[in-house]
Amino acid sequence: xxxxxxxxxxxxxxxxxxxxxxxxxxxxxxxxxxxxxxxxxxxxxxxxxxxxxxxxxxxxxxxxxxxxxxxxxxxxxxxxxxxxxxxxxxxxxxxxxxxxxxxxxxxxxxxxxxxxxxxxxxxxxxxxxxxxxxxxxxxxxxxxxxxxxxxxxxxxxxxxxxxxxxxxxxxxxxxxxxxxxxxxxxxxxxxxxxxxxxxxxxxxxxxxxxxxxxxxxxxxxxxxxxxxxxxxxxxxxxxxxxxxxxxxxxxxx
Amino acid sequence: xxxxxxxxxxxxxxxxxxxxxxxxxxxxxxxxxxxxxxxxxxxxxxxxxxxxxxxxxxxxxxxxxxxxxxxxxxxxxxxxxxxxxxxxxxxxxxxxxxxxxxxxxxxxxxxxxxxxxxxxxxxxxxxxxxxxxxxxxxxxxxxxxxxxxxxxxxxxxxxxxxxxxxxxxxxxxxxxxxxxxxxxxxxxxxxxxxxxxxxxxxxxxxxxxxxxxxxxxxxxxxxxxxxxxxxxxxxxxxxxxxxxxxxxxxxxxxxxxxxxxxxxxxxxxxxxxxxxxxxxxxxxxxxxxxxxxxxxxxxxxxxxxxxxxxxxxxxx
Numbered sequence: 288x289x290x291x292x293x294x295x296x297x298x299x300x301x302x303x304x305x306x307x308x309x310x311x312x313x314x315x316x317x318x319x320x321x322x323x324x325x326x327x328x329x330x331x332x333x334x335x336x337x338x339x340x341x342x343x344x345x346x347x348x349x350x351x352x353x354x355x356x357x358x359x360x361x362x363x364x365x366x367x368x369x370x371x372x373x374x375x376x377x378x379x380x381x382x383x384x385x386x387x388x389x390x391x392x393x394x395x396x397x398x399x400x401x402x403x404x405x406x407x408x409x410x411x412x413x414x415x416x417x418x419x420x421x422x423x424x425x426x427x428x429x430x431x432x433x434x435x436x437x438x439x440x441x442x443x444x445x446x447x448x449x450x451x452x453x454x455x456x457x458x459x460x461x462x463x464x465x466x467x468x469x470x471x472x473x474x475x476x477x478x479x480x481x482x483x484x485x486x487x488x489x490x491x492x493x494x495x496x497x498x499x500x501x502x503x504x505x506x507x508x509x510x511x512x513x514x515x516x517x518x519x520x521x522x523x524x525x526x527x528x529x530x531x532x533x534x535x536x537x538x539x540x
Numbered sequence: 541x542x543x544x545x546x547x548x549x550x551x552x553x554x555x556x557x558x559x560x561x562x563x564x565x566x567x568x569x570x571x572x573x574x575x576x577x578x579x580x581x582x583x584x585x586x587x588x589x590x591x592x593x594x595x596x597x598x599x600x601x602x603x604x605x606x607x608x609x610x611x612x613x614x615x616x617x618x619x620x621x622x623x624x625x626x627x628x629x630x631x632x633x634x635x636x637x638x639x640x641x642x643x644x645x646x647x648x649x650x651x652x653x654x655x656x657x658x659x660x661x662x663x664x665x666x667x668x669x670x671x672x673x674x675x676x677x678x679x680x681x682x683x684x685x686x687x688x689x690x691x692x693x694x695x696x697x698x699x700x701x702x703x704x705x706x707x708x709x710x711x712x713x714x715x716x717x718x719x720x721x722x723x724x725x726x727x728x729x730x731x732x733x734x735x736x737x738x739x740x741x742x743x744x745x746x747x748x749x750x751x752x753x754x755x756x757x758x759x760x761x762x763x764x765x766x767x768x769x770x771x772x773x774x775x776x777x778x779x780x781x782x783x784x785x786x787x788x789x790x791x792x793x794x795x796x797x798x799x800x801x802x803x804x805x806x807x808x809x810x811x812x813x814x815x816x817x818x819x820x821x822x823x824x825x826x827x828x829x830x831x832x833x834x835x836x837x838x839x840x841x842x843x844x845x846x847x848x849x850x851x852x853x854x855x856x
Contacts, residue, residue, distance in 0.1 A: 291647055298644045302630065309632050309673060377628035377689060380592045382617040383645040539589070540596040 295384040299391020307395075317361060318403050321354040322410050328473055329414070347411045348428070348499040349472030354403055355436040356467050356492050360460050362396050362443030367453045370538075379538065389535055393440050400436045404429060419504025428502040431516045435495045438520035438527070445531035448538075472496050491519035545570040545697050545728035546591065551600035553586055553752075560586040561597070562752035568745075573719065573729040575743035577736065583752040584732035585625060588701045591730065592622045605696045618646075621690035621698040625705065627682045628689070631675040635666050635685050638674060642689050660688040664718075680711035687718055698722060700731040704738060716741055736841060748845055756845045763841065771840075772813050774803040774821070775830040785826050790816040807833070 307314040329346055369375055369388070378388050408418075418425050446459055469483075470492040476484035487493055497509055498516035546568035553561040560583050568574040576584050589595035591604055593613040602609045605619040622628070629638050636657050643653035661667045664684040674682060683703070690698060700719070704712040719729055719742055733739055739746045740760050747757040756763060772791065776782060779801045786794050791805040791813060807813035810833050821828050836844075 294647070295645060298641060302633070302641055305637060306632050372631065373624060373626040373628040374630050375628075376594055376622070376624050377642065378645070379594055380617055380620065380622045380628075381642065381645045382614050382647070387645075539594050 292384045292387070292390075295387035296390040296394065298383075299387045300394040301391075303391055303395030314399070317399065318406055321350060321357070321403055321407050324353070325350045325407060325410065343411070343414065343416050344505040345475075345500070346473065347408075347416045348503055348505055349470075349496045351404060351407060351428075351432050352435065352492050352496040352499060353467050353470070353472040354407060355400060355432050355495070356439055356470075357463060358396060358400050358403075358436050359439040359443040359446075360456065360463055361399070362392065362440050363447040363450070363456045363459055364453065365396070366392060366444050366447035367450060367456055370447070370451060371453060375538075385536055386532060389444060389531065392444065393437070396440050397433065397437065401429075401433060404432060420502050424502040424504075427513075428499045431495050431498055431502075431513070434517065434520045435491065438491075438523040441524055441527040441531050445527045445534060448531060448534040466490070467492065470496065491523065494519050543570050544568065545572075545605060546574075546730060547601065547603040548587070548591070549601040551587070551590065551602055552598045553583075553590060553595065554598055559752050561590070561600075564600075564749070564753055566747055566754060566757070568728060568730055570728050571723065571726050572744040573723055573731060573742050575739035575746045576730065576732045576749055577734070577739050577746055578732075578749035579734070582749045584749055585701055586752075587749070588622075588624070588699050588730070588732055592620055592699050593617055594622075618693070619696040621692075621695035623683075623687055623690045623698070623700045623703050625701045627674070627686045629674045629682065629686055632673055634671050634673055635661055635669050635677075635688075638685065639689060639692065643692050646693050648692075656692060660691065664688045680707060680714065683707060683711060683715065687715065691722070694725075695727065697728045697730065700729060702732055702734065705734070712738075736835065740835075748841070763845075764836065769836070770807050770810055771804055771834055771836060772807050772817060773830070773832050773834060774817060774828055776801045776803070777827040777829050781826045784824065785821065788820050788824055790820055801829070 325346070328350070329343055369392075375388070418428075420428075447456070450456065450459070469487055470490040471487055472492060476487040476493070479487060494512055494515040498512040499505075501510055501512055544567055546566065548564055548566040551561045551564040551566075552559070562583075564583065564587065566574070566576075566587075576587065578584050586595065590597045590602060591609060593609050593616050596610060604616045607615040607619070609616050630641070633641070639657035639660055640653045643656050644650070648656060658667075661669075664687065666681060666685055666688070669677070669681065674685065677685065687703070703715050703719075707715065716738075719731070723729055729742075731739070731742060743760065745757065745759055746763055747754045748763070749755070774785065774789070776785060779798055782796055782798060782801065782803065785803055786796060789803065789805070791807060794803050794805040796803055814831070814833055818828075818831060821831075
């Protein structure tokens with residue numbers, strides 16, 4: 288039965304890929320959205336309160352981290368939609384590996400996020416942004432970003448299983464945005480009131496953004512944040528991964 | 541018992557304070573169709589969801605194909621097919637993609653899965669649907685694909701939860717034909733329905749369920765003889781003649797519904813009752829708007845079995 292973990296997970300991942308092939312428009316919008324945000328904040332709104340030097344240098348790592356965090360919404364929406372559709376009953380009445388539905392979801396979401404990262408980075412390059420570390424540093428930065436996404440993924444799955452209905456996702460969306468903006472992704476906490484700056488510095492998203500800035504040699508990087516950028520997502524995973532798996536196994540009790 | 545495909549003893553399931561299953565007992569013989577009839581909220585769907593391992597019971601001994609649904613869920617899942625009330629299909633994918641995916645999840649090899657999907661599409665007349673996503677299927681096509689998906693591994697036990705609700709007569713006939721051919725092949729079928737006729741057409745035995753218990757279980761003939769069999773309905777043009785008509789009709793046990801100008805009575809010999817009633821009305825010069833023989837309705841069977849008018853009203 289454990290022999291089927293991989294084939295079942297692969298079957299479920301292929302299902303998600305087939306959905307993309309069916310509705311490339313939706314997949315495209317999800318990829319273009321962070322690019323739009325980058326252009327908007329980079330040129331249109333022209334933020335960067337308190338940021339010294341080139342704002343794009345500060346903004347690009349922040350947008351990469353923000354894109355990972357916002358992935359939570361997509362995961363939640365997909366999981367809640369699956370739960371309300373009858374097909375989940377078919378999956379649960381098949382002799383397949385229990386967690387394969389979730390593994391397929393996470394594989395597809397991670398793949399989507401990796402593509403989103405690559406696209407956003409490529410757009411930033413064409414706009415003149417440069418990573419200052421070597422290729423090793425860039426890879427390490429991507430690793431940290433995807434680790435954050437992986438943590439967000441399992442938070443998203445857990446919240447979706449708890450909420451159960453797509454309508455609830457809207458409530459979470461309303462919360463995700465302030466939490467995303469309550470970070471140093473777009474502006475430095477130094478320019479904020481003390482109480483706000485403290486909250487912003489504690490945000491796991493800020494830890495990842497700062498570590499990525501450090502690795503890529505951009506504005507706002509501080510050494511010593513890589514450890515926190517690894518630890519925070521792992522702590523979140525340690526909490527939400529078992530909660531989500533348990534919640535899924537208990538569907539129907 | 542080797543010839544028992546489904547054993548349910550004292551099954552219990554509570555949602556909050558509502559007892560969805562309240563000590564339900566049911567034994568289904570291998571290779572037969574057992575219908576579970578009852579009003580909405582009687583516990584039919586809860587029973588099917590527990591038997592197909594989607595829902596955990598609170599208590600009771602519940603075995604499907606010789607395996608406990610709680611402790612041997614995976615063994616049960618290998619041996620069952622499920623056609624739920626709502627299509628359990630991936631709406632974004634086409635029929636072939638759905639069947640191949642489910643076949644793979646039944647752990648058929650890639651090639652075997654393709655062959656099986658093609659066979660089933662052909663058998664259920666879905667081969668020409670091509671790349672059309674299920675979301676654009678008609679209700680009947682969706683039901684056929686759903687049934688095909690339930691039959692990927694030729695299950696020992698098939699659960700059908702109100703399989704024809706919402707289907708047109710043609711769709712209904714198709715599902716019935718498929719069920720008959722499966723039972724011919726030795727599959728055990730547990731079918732829930734709100735239609736007496738459906739149970740009558742398909743089932744070897746019928747269990748009446750209400751308030752989470754089986755209130756009667758028997759062959760269709762046994763149950764029908766309990767209710768007194770067929771009825772004759774006479775609708776008069778003039779409500780004023782109802783009393784006169786009751787007195788002269790050659791039947792007993794007549795009930796009168798003044799609002800609908802309707803007389804109704806149980807009959808034993810259908811044809812002699814019909815001709816007797818028509819002749820009596822003609823002789824007395826009473827005009828009838830309609831005279832019809834009919835089967836007892838679910839409500840009437842139910843009323844008879846429970847002997848409780850209030851509960852029958854809930855059923856209606």
